[in-house]
Amino acid sequence: LKEIRVLQIGLGAIGLEIAKLASKKRSLKMVGASDLMKHVGEDLGAVLGSGELGIKVIPDYRKALKEVKPDLVLHATSSYLQDIYEQIVDCVKEGANVISTCEELSYPFYKHPDLAKNLDHLAKKNRVRILGTGINPGFLMDTLVILLTAVCQEVKGIVVERVIDASHRRQAFQRKIGAALTEEEFVSKLEGKEISGHVGLEESIAMISDALGWKLQRIEAEQPKAIIASKQVSSPYYTIPAGRVAGLQQTARGYVDGEARVTLLFKAYIGAEDEYDRIHIIGIPEVNQIIRPAVQGDRATAAVVVNSIWPLLKTKPGLRTMSDLQTLSCK
């Protein structure tokens, strides 16, 4: 493999983890880094805790694109496709392949068919590939589920659960799930969109349905519900007395032929004692799989992003999903 020149856009907790991993791979060469606010003016190597790289973090990603002409952009800025659409377009127009942790980009054909169509068209025109991925969405609640159905002659239903203890996740994640709020605050922040819960369940359901050739009628995604601490629990960032919000749970269901055929349940709260990722496929034969403890999210997201690079670059130009890629592995 030839050397792949990489520009990192977004240096939040996840972006840093991705850049750190990418910078260790022999066939990747970090050539630039951009963040609107974080680490601006610092050397990327110093930020990552390795030696100087001679790469200054700059706030203007467009300038970085034009200066370094990367083969690939690793992108970690927002969960919502509308927020990052223009960023992706800019990268593609400069001839860069893009892998982004944007949750809605993991399978944008359901919620954002027009944006997806434009991105696909633009990627083909510029002969590059675009992929949204991460641990979830991108792997645990979709790609792994899809692969496991391959042992089945027939699939009647799918139930996937991810239960994680949020106490060892980053602070931004703990804030996002409403940690330490009162129940009233939780409800009002949810209405005001100050907390969003997890983004990606709908994308995972749509990806699974597509892979199985199921005609998805609709997705019912419940509003996140607060999980209330029954005793005092704590994380490095919060101490949560009994009665306050420890985190949240969300359920989404995909309907096919009038039945809830795919059910995804996500729970993230501080103090979860039994953390696991479970996949139950009701089919012939039946499959009951569990990963316990649950896969550690931040590290695994960086791994999935970086391990996707080589399979992605082997695909035809266009907007891709994880289902299009050949079997990923730790590279």
Next chain:
Amino acid sequence: LKEIRVLQIGLGAIGLEIAKLASKKRSLKMVGASDLMKHVGEDLGAVLGSGELGIKVIPDYRKALKEVKPDLVLHATSSYLQDIYEQIVDCVKEGANVISTCEELSYPFYKHPDLAKNLDHLAKKNRVRILGTGINPGFLMDTLVILLTAVCQEVKGIVVERVIDASHRRQAFQRKIGAALTEEEFVSKLEGKEISGHVGLEESIAMISDALGWKLQRIEAEQPKAIIASKQVSSPYYTIPAGRVAGLQQTARGYVDGEARVTLLFKAYIGAEDEYDRIHIIGIPEVNQIIRPAVQGDRATAAVVVNSIWPLLKTKPGLRTMSDLQTLSCK
């Protein structure tokens, strides 16, 4: 998708299960069936328990190939590549893609590099694809393991275990693992190659090492060891008193940098009370996955074979492995 015309070669227990599943898929059309001895002269539809198909089972697969000119051969005759090499060559020369349950074909580059090279060359020349697959090797102890490493930033070691109760497997399988023999008979039949144990651990190790970019130094595959019944156990075919052989266990280890980096343990015996498939990846992060009960082998082998068809046909011509295919799913 256009209709794919399928010839089934081999109508043993697994071949029948494959043909039955394939005949239910709308985009596949069974056009021929061949077996040296079984069901010769019968109508394939009658054999499969569906309506008449107007397809007579004939013993000469070469004649079948020439008569029906299939797009794809589904092949289930032997575990050993040398036994089936000529059959695969004949199929490829007639312009047919081939998916075979031959265990040694799942990753033939390690034990049979010359045969693999010839098959790859021939497949490219005839613009078709060849794949060896099944539940094991082909899925549980290799493809699934490889995919799970994708959540890791680094992998230090891999341990995979498959423990199955052989009592609900076909009689040929129970015979193959030495069921009901005395320990002396087991040892002597093993020496005489009348019982072989499971074929595929070496192929799985080589496939995993390749996918992870590890330079495999050697594989140590232990001889199968008898598992002795501690109390009377039984299956539809055998009643095994305490002290007799209930089945066998086998271990194989792949060495990288002087260390056993991949360890596979296979146990199949009548009366196994805890059946499971376990994957332990020692890495960053660590992954502990278990499927319990273990995936039912015969049905799942047919599923994996049939579900491989569409991803295989999307690959470039040549000898392929499961790692080359995009994410499989139940189709």
